[in-house]
Amino acid sequence: MAQRIQGTEDLYGGYMRGWQHIQDTARELFGTYGFDMIETPAIEQVDTFVHGIGESTDVVRKEMFRVFSGALMERLIGAGGEGGLKAKQRMALRPEGTAGVVRAAVEDKLVSQGAAPVKLWYAEAMFRGERPQKGRLRQFHQVGIEWMGAPDPAADAECVIVLMEYFRLLGFDPARLRLRINSMGDATCRPAYREKVRDFIIAHAHELCADCRERADVNPLRAFDCKVDHDREIMAHAPLVTDHLCDTCAAHYAQVKCYLDEAGVAYVEDPTLVRGLDYYTRTVFEVDALDSGVGAIGGGGRYDDLVELEGGRPTPGIGFAVGFERISLALAACGGSLETKPPACVYVACAAPEQRDAVFSTSLALRRAGVRTEADYQGRSLKSQFKQADRLGARLCVVLGADEVASGTATLRDMQTHEQVRLPLAELVATVSQRIS
Numbered sequence: 001m002a003q004r005i006q007g008t009e010d011l012y013g014g015y016m017r018g019w020q021h022i023q024d025t026a027r028e029l030f031g032t033y034g035f036d037m038i039e040t041p042a043i044e045q046v047d048t049f050v051h052g053i054g055e056s057t058d059v060v061r062k063e064m065f066r067v068f069s070g071a072l073m074e075r076l077i078g079a080g081g082e083g084g085l086k087a088k089q090r091m092a093l094r095p096e097g098t099a100g101v102v103r104a105a106v107e108d109k110l111v112s113q114g115a116a117p118v119k120l121w122y123a124e125a126m127f128r129g130e131r132p133q134k135g136r137l138r139q140f141h142q143v144g145i146e147w148m149g150a151p152d153p154a155a156d157a158e159c160v161i162v163l164m165e166y167f168r169l170l171g172f173d174p175a176r177l178r179l180r181i182n183s184m185g186d187a188t189c190r191p192a193y194r195e196k197v198r199d200f201i202i203a204h205a206h207e208l209c210a211d212c213r214e215r216a217d218v219n220p221l222r223a224f225d226c227k228v229d230h231d232r233e234i235m236a237h238a239p240l241v242t243d244h245l246c247d248t249c250a251a252h253y254a255q256v257k258c259y260l261d262e263a264g265v266a267y268v269e270d271p272t273l274v275r276g277l278d279y280y281t282r283t284v285f286e287v288d289a290l291d292s293g294v295g296a297i298g299g300g301g302r303y304d305d306l307v308e309l310e311g312g313r314p315t316p317g318i319g320f321a322v323g324f325e326r327i328s329l330a331l332a333a334c335g336g337s338l339e340t341k342p343p344a345c346v347y348v349a350c351a352a353p354e355q356r357d358a359v360f361s362t363s364l365a366l367r368r369a370g371v372r373t374e375a376d377y378q379g380r381s382l383k384s385q386f387k388q389a390d391r392l393g394a395r396l397c398v399v400l401g402a403d404e405v406a407s408g409t410a411t412l413r414d415m416q417t418h419e420q421v422r423l424p425l426a427e428l429v430a431t432v433s434q435r436i437s
């Protein structure tokens, strides 16, 4: 039997309802902040991610799943490599949401010059070729927002505020969340800071792991994220970005903090917080659920150069993404859950096969009135129809026997109290609808 790929999950039942709840909450909350939903394709040109996320990032270098059709694969094998492929033939599954949404905003001209900022949100599957472990999957789901055209520090603060509000609505106790913020500077001040970190890594190369030594040239700021404890201790003495911000970045960061203070959002400043993707500028933030053991449950930041990198006019941007599976794990670790029971339903049973047609028409009428309705399709006895109704969690059971059908009535049974009442069939839909709601 073929098996599910390691690091992927089937979503169904209560877990699926959890994913839907996360989307419904997002639709409502993000809607009040003016965000509209977008869905971009799961496959994009490799260039979309290379331009945006950065060639040197782990996500692009090691984790992105590449996509080849069978025919293309055969040609590649014949040609001994993908050197001859056109850009449009080099495809990948999206490892994150921002680059694709920004590509769409540029291609579909969603942010024309001088127009109102574009505010979008998405709920999509993402794919990363990581080593699967708890809270780290190869296919996972993210909900995120992208806000383009708003350079104002109020946008940074509102992004963080809506993120924290989202977590609260999903059932997190704000006291058990830790929000870390930082500023990563911009094109004016970051290059010089990057050099300083590079020099620091080179000066401490003998004490650092091989990955960090490699990072010195490729992506020095990533050394702050090293998983090796000893490396982290050393990097704690590296130059800090907040000491090297230019005046405009420092002022922007200060204003973001003022707004967060005014909104009463608690945060910790972490000058070593550097998010894994190249496109971030200025404000970055990440949220951990304390004691949950699942790592970050969400994060984001400003990306003022990304729209240009994706081929658009210079347009500032900011956004965040949260991971559905991590949120589920983190909530479970503190005794909460996103999972909900199936919605209330009614079961329509018949006493004998002669009433099967009456079950069909009654079920149809109930469903057309919006009532979730189940029935038997396997010729079960009345007793086993009751058992099935119980298994399905039916609140009410409509019983149709010879008497009922002959007299144009139905028996309505409460599945909890087992109380039964006989009522005219004409009143059934209204009575059931009212009792179910």
Ligand code: AMP
Binding pocket: 096, 128, 130, 135, 136, 137, 138, 140, 141, 142, 276, 296, 297, 298, 299, 300, 321, 322, 323, 324, 325, 326, 327
């Ligand atoms: P990132 O784009 O890496 O900042 O991820 C944003 C959020 O997505 C994280 O905070 C996690 O909640 C979630 N996430 C990232 N990578 C994975 C993964 N491999 N498996 C499950 N969730 C993930």
